[in-house]
Ligand SMILES: Nc1ncnc2c1ncn2[C@@H]1O[C@H](COP(=O)(O)OP(=O)(O)OP(=O)(O)O)[C@@H](O)[C@H]1O
């Protein structure tokens with residue numbers, strides 16, 4: 001019982017840093033929402049010019065929303081352990097008896113709360129500017145898909161966090177290569193099915209948001225029905241992905257620590 | 272192992288493989304700690320004294336469970352730092368001076384609270400500790416200011432405060448006063464002394480480059496150089512080992528290197544020079560067999576046409592102990608570029 005309480009304490013404490021940080025630096029929120037909203041707007045206008053059916057506005061907005069989560073996961077969550085080391089906090093954390101997965105979960109949860117507030121702003125702005133409305137047939141299904149998508153996405157983030165940490169600085173450059181293709185494969189602004197079945201399957205297998213987005217589009221856009229698979233099937237796959245990533249992340253963080261201790265990489269040499 | 276030691280280190284060794292970053296040296300090994308054994312008792316302040324690269328921080332990291340030893344064994348309160356990491360971590364804390372802690376976006380108080388939470392201490396227990404420590408480091412009035420708005424010295428003091436919030440049985444302080452102003456450094460030192468006197472079952476292991484700090488604070492001092500333990504005793508005993516000799520300090524005008532012949536003067540055991548580029552003076556530390564050697568030294572300086580500005584006999588310090596053990600001065604080593 002004490003262990004559980006300690007676990008939760010750590011999760012909340014670490015998440016709190018993010019949440020309070022977001023509140024105190026409002027300028028970040030604006031910066032982080034303005035750009036995604038502009039790119040959403042651009043695609044909405046393109047689809048409208050092409051005389052696409054009205055549900056394509058919601059289609060693009062959903063893509064924009066999930067993209068903010070994806071970007072946060074890849075740029076912040078996946079880099080978290082790396083940056084904590086650079087800042088000198090990682091050693092402070094690892095020298096305490098805290099549960100390592102709790103620390104990662106706290107980072108993820110803080111990120112989710114912060115990013116959700118940004119996504120909310122983008123959603124409200126889209127409602128206002130484009131008079132966009134979601135049309136949800138099965139609300140619980142949609143909520144379930146959303147939660148499981150985030151679990152899979154951040155499970156991936158927690159895993160990458162340890163992997164990127166072990167890879168070190170090189171990752172910063174590697175990320176640049178990663179960036180564009182994922183944008184494309186993610187299907188944030190067009191139906192993934194357009195990629196062709198093979199590429200689409202590959203994308204869905206690697207990127208949790210691809211599948212999640214596809215499922216959400218099928219449940220939240222009324223007439224839109226050009227999904228990859230049935231939403232319930234996608235939900236099942238996402239659940240499996242979430243479990244897999246979270247399990248791997250627990251193994252990876254312990255492995256990361258063990259190797260870091262052995263090779264002297266947990267703390268910057270100069271510190 | 273003797274019962275009662277709170278830190279036990281036995282034949283500890285740590286080797287680093289130099290990696291890709293330094294291509295020229297790639298594949299070579301660097302021995303950061305070589306067969307180090309020492310023991311620290313509860314209630315004591317134990318000092319590690321040694322020049323840059325001696326292995327002090329490496330030793331602390333191993334004891335803090337952040338680094339694995341290559342060989343040997345270390346224990347905190349009887350718990351092995353490799354096998355019993357989880358239990359060891361409940362007993363320790365570490366602060367390295369010159370560093371700040373937590374997040375700039377949080378206030379001083381929030382940062383300390385964050386760390387109490389990470390130790391699993393309920394806020395009702397932690398709160399008085401946090402408030403007390405804020406007072407100790409003089410940040411009471413600044414506690415609600417975001418740490419990125421504090422001066423670097425203040426952030427460093429906040430980091431120092433963090434070290435005590437889990438009431439550690441063993442606290443590691445890696446150069447705790449580096450970069451602090453004289454007043455703050457003095458406060459930090461007096462708090463360290465007071466804390467240990469109030470927590471007799473705890474111990475502090477600290478590293479420093481300041482000889483007087485080690486002399487003032489430490490019950491025992493270990494001198495380490497190039498990964499090896501050179502001596503370990505009370506400051507008084509260490510100094511006794513050099514009291515048979517006389518240490519003379521000469522100040523000479525100019526920065527020209529010393530003629531080789533000075534080193535071989537009869538009666539001079541060791542001669543260490545330190546150049547002060549600001550004042551354009553060379554300070555000589557001469558360990559001699561007797562005070563009479565001073566006459567010989569004065570003559571030699573004059574014959575070589577150098578101007579002697581000052582000469583005095585100095586009471587032996589830990590610096591002299593270090594010179595005696597290694598043939599180099601602690602400060603001299605520091606000024607050399609890193610050639611390793
Ligand atoms: N993670 C690491 N990887 C490779 N070499 C390391 C690492 N950490 C320390 N070293 C090397 O080990 C040696 C001992 O370093 P250490 O930091 O323990 O010295 P120190 O006594 O603390 O010195 P200082 O007074 O400068 O703090 C140095 O040569 C250093 O370069």
Ligand SMILES: [Mg+2]
Pocket residue numbers: 271327328329445
């Ligand atoms: Mg050091």
